Amino acid sequence: MSDNTYFVGxxxxxxxxxxxxxxxxxxxxxxxxxxxQTWNSERDHYEQSSEDIWxxxxxxxxxxxxxxxxxxxxxxxxxxxxxxxxxDKKGExxxxxxxxxxxxxxxxxxxxRAQAEAALINATKHELLQYVGGQVSLEMEIPKLLWLxxxxxxxxxxxxxxxxxxxxxxxxxxxxxxxxxxxxVCKWNYDAMNMRWSVDFLKQIGLDDLCVNNFEIxxxxxxxxxxxxxxxxxxxxxxxxxxxxxxxxxxxLIDAHAGALGMFGCRAALEASDKLLETSLDDLQGKxxxxxxxxxxxxxxxxxxxxxxxxxxxxxxxxLPDYFLSEGGQSAAGILLDFVVKSHTQYTNIQAKLGKNxxxxxxxxxxxEKMCSERKCGDICYLTKDLHVWPDFHGNRSPIAxxxxxxxxxxxxxxxxxxxxxxxxxxxxxxxAYGTRHIIDNLVEKYKRVPYSxxxxxxxxxxxxxxxxxxxxxxxxxxxxPNEQEMVLVGAAMLGACAAKAYETLEITSKEMGGTGVxxxxxxxxxxxxxxxxxxxxxxxEDQRKYKEIMEK
Numbered sequence: 001m002s003d004n005t006y007f008v009g010x011x012x013x014x015x016x017x018x019x020x021x022x023x024x025x026x027x028x029x030x031x032x033x034x035x036x037q038t039w040n041s042e043r044d045h046y047e048q049s050s051e052d053i054w055x056x057x058x059x060x061x062x063x064x065x066x067x068x069x070x071x072x073x074x075x076x077x078x079x080x081x082x083x084x085x086x087x088d089k090k091g092e093x094x095x096x097x098x099x100x101x102x103x104x105x106x107x108x109x110x111x112x113r114a115q116a117e118a119a120l121i122n123a124t125k126h127e128l129l130q131y132v133g134g135q136v137s138l139e140m141e142i143p144k145l146l147w148l149x150x151x152x153x154x155x156x157x158x159x160x161x162x163x164x165x166x167x168x169x170x171x172x173x174x175x176x177x178x179x180x181x182x183x184x185v186c187k188w189n190y191d192a193m194n195m196r197w198s199v200d201f202l203k204q205i206g207l208d209d210l211c212v213n214n215f216e217i218x219x220x221x222x223x224x225x226x227x228x229x230x231x232x233x234x235x236x237x238x239x240x241x242x243x244x245x246x247x248x249x250x251x252x253l254i255d256a257h258a259g260a261l262g263m264f265g266c267r268a269a270l271e272a273s274d275k276l277l278e279t280s281l282d283d284l285q286g287k288x289x290x291x292x293x294x295x296x297x298x299x300x301x302x303x304x305x306x307x308x309x310x311x312x313x314x315x316x317x318x319x320l321p322d323y324f325l326s327e328g329g330q331s332a333a334g335i336l337l338d339f340v341v342k343s344h345t346q347y348t349n350i351q352a353k354l355g356k357n358x359x360x361x362x363x364x365x366x367x368x369e370k371m372c373s374e375r376k377c378g379d380i381c382y383l384t385k386d387l388h389v390w391p392d393f394h395g396n397r398s399p400i401a402x403x404x405x406x407x408x409x410x411x412x413x414x415x416x417x418x419x420x421x422x423x424x425x426x427x428x429x430x431x432x433a434y435g436t437r438h439i440i441d442n443l444v445e446k447y448k449r450v451p452y453s454x455x456x457x458x459x460x461x462x463x464x465x466x467x468x469x470x471x472x473x474x475x476x477x478x479x480x481x482p483n484e485q486e487m488v489l490v491g492a493a494m495l496g497a498c499a500a501k502a503y504e505t506l507e508i509t510s511k512e513m514g515g516t517g518v519x520x521x522x523x524x525x526x527x528x529x530x531x532x533x534x535x536x537x538x539x540x541x542e543d544q545r546k547y548k549e550i551m552e553k
Contacts, residue, residue: 004072005502008065008243009492010057011255012036012080012165014110014294017053019060020486021068022493024502026262026513028486032063039097039104044115046108047097050085053106053165054172054240062242070244075496076173076233077226077250079258079488080165081109082187084144087168089160096148096155106165107144110294110331112395114143115403121146121205128189128201133401134309139331140187146207156209162217164188166252173237173249176230179219180252185315186327187254188218192316195222223251224317225261226498226506250499255488256297256329257319260289261506262491263456264301264320265514266482281478284323286453290436290471291488292461294335298328298398298439300452308447310399311439320507326449328398328439333432334461336393337361340428344421365466367422380426380466381473381526387411387423388533389431390540399442400541408540429467430530433474434537440475455479456517458487465520472522474530482517490514 006029011018015038020031034056039047057078065073084107086094093105107113118138122129129135136143141164149156163171164183171177184190191198197215202208210218223229229249238245253261268281281287289299301323305314314324332339341347341360350360368380377383388410395403409427413420436455443449455477461467462481472479484490494509503509 004069005074006068006072007493007496007500007502008061008073008076009489009494009496010061010076010078010169011258011488011492012053012057012078012169013255014038014081014108017056017060018489019057019064020489020493021064022490022513024497024513026484026490026493026515028484028489030064031486031489032060034059038108041097041099042113044112045097046111047104048083048106048108049103050087050093050105050168051103054169057169058240065242070242073243073247074502075248075250075500076241076243077492077495077499078166078169078173078252079255079492080169080252082139082141082183082254083107083109083165084141085163085165085168086148086155086159087161087163088158091160094155094158096152098152109139111144112138112403114138114147117146117150118143124204126201126204128191128198130307131192131313131315132189133311133398135401136189137312137397137401138403140189142189142205142207145210146205149207149209159217164254166254167219170229170249170252173233173241174230175234175237177219178221178223178229178251180225181222182225182253182257182318184219184222185318186257186312186325190222192318224321225251225253225319226495226509227251228499248496248500250495253319253491253495256291257299257325258491258495259291259458259488260297260299260491261319261494261510262487262514263289263458263482265510265512266456266480266487266517267514268454268478268480268519269483269516270519281454281480283453285450287456288440288452288454289456289458290462292333292457292459292467294333296330296333296432296436296459296461298436300326302326302450306443306447306449308399308443308449310401311443312398320510321505326443328443330391330432330435331397332391332394334459336391336432337425337428337461339393341421341425344424345416346418346421350418350421361425361464361466364422364425365464367418368426368466371419371422379523379526381430381470381529383423384427384430384533387427388536388540389427390537390544391428391431391435398439405544408544410540426466429470430474430533431537432467433470434534436471437475437534438538452477457481458485469520472520473526474534476522476527478522479520480517481520482515484515
């Protein structure tokens, strides 16, 4: 392909849609973002609109491609949150809200309304549950569908298609009814080991309706990520996007998985003294990709399946063929830090004195360095010696898989100045890193997974060096931050590049477009300190369980 070859990657996150124009080497040339609407009319209910999202996607794609010849855009592909979209026989939205507004036809990934349905499914102990860490999450699609069946019959009786959001975008673009293997195996309890829907599972949980006509509601044709879909963009979709009809469309990924794909091929820019690291950093099985946004997803690949409680997977082929994906996660990460910072009495005061492009986390990071210097600590990590946090304010996804766990803080006082906010913020950053170590230890020590040799970071929190360095120090693993910060968008573009045959395979596409990154090494000097704080971290979990036991008696 020529230098005038471009791909469009589209990413739909929790709060916005984004598009990027990406070249053959994975460089983002143009990008644009547009907010999307979320309704939260009931506790734990979060809803969106597929029409609102499609319009936002079209707006962004038009902006990033407006200055180039559309013939140079060889492919487009999508990633999105793992949210449930329901449509009627005309392909129009069906309400998922008790307000009966058809526009609200998406149950967002973070919606927790299906707690009882998830418990019912988990009580079956069905063998398929071993591939979701032993129990289905209420954030997945099958519990949400079961909730719809039991609570909004008028919608349930009219469902023509139920899509994962990334698959909806592919369908809307091509008119072809396919599903990504990534979506169905990771979020729909599709049996990837035998490449089929399980009739037994669906009947046992009361969703035998979905078996009708060879599973047409939830998907008859399952495609590998990066496979070309149909004849490309339809006339109408091309008009909506201001692209050419027939532009190749690649099979989608879930948003975090697109970020992982983008990063797995990223190479650390090494100095001469780091050459011994080169081999281990290139080992695909030794990499953990952290996609750090509202939540954090922890992705890693192995050649052989690794079954572990509280970690989703192993999912065969969910990102790359011939690899099994293990997926851990923290339901609240960026949103948790925002909550802690914004609810502090000093938040408004600090915001008022920030520079035009200065972020409050930058301010707090600088304040921590100043405090460290004044107190002669040697490292900011020591500032939280007496302040400990268990961070599961929104339940635990991995490795415990308990949505009923709650947050804990030990060491609070009555200080309400800026320094108290900085310390609290740092303690929560560290707690999230201890949570990552908990996932890693669980996989390597308890389930004998191949040891990790490095971590890769993308997403909003990857721009925060205190967050990344804390992970490197606490997990004692080198951390790589890609030079191209928008790796989720790059991962989406890789899917289109693979579909357009720019490179031979998706794995090669990842390596060719993954670029290079900055290496942050773990500090050995803080290892003992973090080991002790990690012991406190684990003890807090045991204490919370004891409190619950006392109260239940």
